[in-house]
Amino acid sequence: MTNQQNVVVLDVISCGVRNVLPPSSLPVAKSFSPQDLKMLLMKKLETEKGGTKINAWLDSMRASSPTRIRSTTAASLPETDDRSSWIVHHPSALSMFEQIVAASRGKQIVMFLDYDGTLSPIVEDPDRAFMPKEMRATVRDVARYFPTAIVTGRCRDKVYSFVKLAGLYYAGSHGMDIKGPSKSCKYKKGNQGVLFQAASEFLPMIDEVYRALVEKTKSIPGTRVENNKFCVSVHFRCVDEKSWVALAEQVRSVLNEYPKLKLTQGRKVLEIRPTIKWDKGRALEFLLETLGYANSNDVLPVYIGDDRSDEDAFKVLRERRQGFGILVSKLPKETNASYSLQEPAEVKEFLRRLVDWKKMSRRAAKCA
Numbered sequence: 001m002t003n004q005q006n007v008v009v010l011d012v013i014s015c016g017v018r019n020v021l022p023p024s025s026l027p028v029a030k031s032f033s034p035q036d037l038k039m040l041l042m043k044k045l046e047t048e049k050g051g052t053k054i055n056a057w058l059d060s061m062r063a064s065s066p067t068r069i070r071s072t073t074a075a076s077l078p079e080t081d082d083r084s085s086w087i088v089h090h091p092s093a094l095s096m097f098e099q100i101v102a103a104s105r106g107k108q109i110v111m112f113l114d115y116d117g118t119l120s121p122i123v124e125d126p127d128r129a130f131m132p133k134e135m136r137a138t139v140r141d142v143a144r145y146f147p148t149a150i151v152t153g154r155c156r157d158k159v160y161s162f163v164k165l166a167g168l169y170y171a172g173s174h175g176m177d178i179k180g181p182s183k184s185c186k187y188k189k190g191n192q193g194v195l196f197q198a199a200s201e202f203l204p205m206i207d208e209v210y211r212a213l214v215e216k217t218k219s220i221p222g223t224r225v226e227n228n229k230f231c232v233s234v235h236f237r238c239v240d241e242k243s244w245v246a247l248a249e250q251v252r253s254v255l256n257e258y259p260k261l262k263l264t265q266g267r268k269v270l271e272i273r274p275t276i277k278w279d280k281g282r283a284l285e286f287l288l289e290t291l292g293y294a295n296s297n298d299v300l301p302v303y304i305g306d307d308r309s310d311e312d313a314f315k316v317l318r319e320r321r322q323g324f325g326i327l328v329s330k331l332p333k334e335t336n337a338s339y340s341l342q343e344p345a346e347v348k349e350f351l352r353r354l355v356d357w358k359k360m361s362r363r364a365a366k367c368a
């Protein structure tokens, strides 16, 4: 092997291809440039069993969540132009505030709030995604005036340990574990007050998969596996991009053993979930039904979220032609949401305005 080929092989190996491609299958041809060789290797990888899938996973891992819009003119357009054309279709919920409250006339607003990236800013360590104090105070006020639910991919008890508010509904594990408000300030762990668990029979399987994933990924620095009770998250936010192929391979090797589980993706996270027809959208419908608004026009559901999994809820609202989805994002993204907010600070401002508006309209009603 020539020096040049050695360099290329090392380069490819450092990109993580080593884990899916045995060295014996490396093509040897003097005239290949490093780029050609890399492309050949990637092509071979694609045609190998399941290779296309891994590449699709990788593309998806690279994309943010939900998929960022790539306009055909993206290369020639400055990012600000891209955003200004997107914002026309998904205006800021702050600038549309008057229209939103006007649409709620004679209706009950029900608030659905995602947690990570919506009520708490995205941080590297999932165990330290604490909710800022002012946000907690705001959400507490929101729940005083409107039925409110936290709808999250996280384990329900875990999200409660961050939110710490008793008067809310909590839909954990992407809506597969729903609990109603508890009367006292003490939120009891366990099944007391549980309204619905869509995937109870998957509990032992998820536990097994969690342990297998911890074992299989322990050699990949930065990987973090989180047990979310009815689903598992494999975080790669702190994993070097060169190891993403290896990580995807390990996750796939585990998943191959469990045909009843599927893979979805969030923000720098691979999520393993039961293949049941249940998601945040179904949880939203379930909660509306629980609140007595199954087929009612007297309700205005507002769902705020930043993640690909929140799209299921945005879609339900769009299909019902009821309420509004609000996407939290600084970047233009493909979305079923009607409006946008840039970051959790804007979510707080929007919620605060909603509370102030409600207080004022109650006062006005009393005086009239």
Ligand SMILES: O=P(O)(O)OC[C@H]1O[C@H](O[C@H]2O[C@H](CO)[C@@H](O)[C@H](O)[C@H]2O)[C@H](O)[C@@H](O)[C@@H]1O
Residues within 6 Å of the ligand: 114, 115, 116, 117, 121, 122, 123, 124, 125, 126, 129, 151, 152, 153, 154, 226, 228, 233, 235, 237, 266, 267, 268, 269, 271, 307, 309
């Ligand atoms: O539905 P959500 O409430 O948005 O939960 C989705 C996932 O959120 C968490 O991960 C995300 O936030 C972390 C903390 O900021 C961040 O480190 C990670 O990269 C993000 O993907 C949570 O840890 C996952 O279990 C949830 O599925």
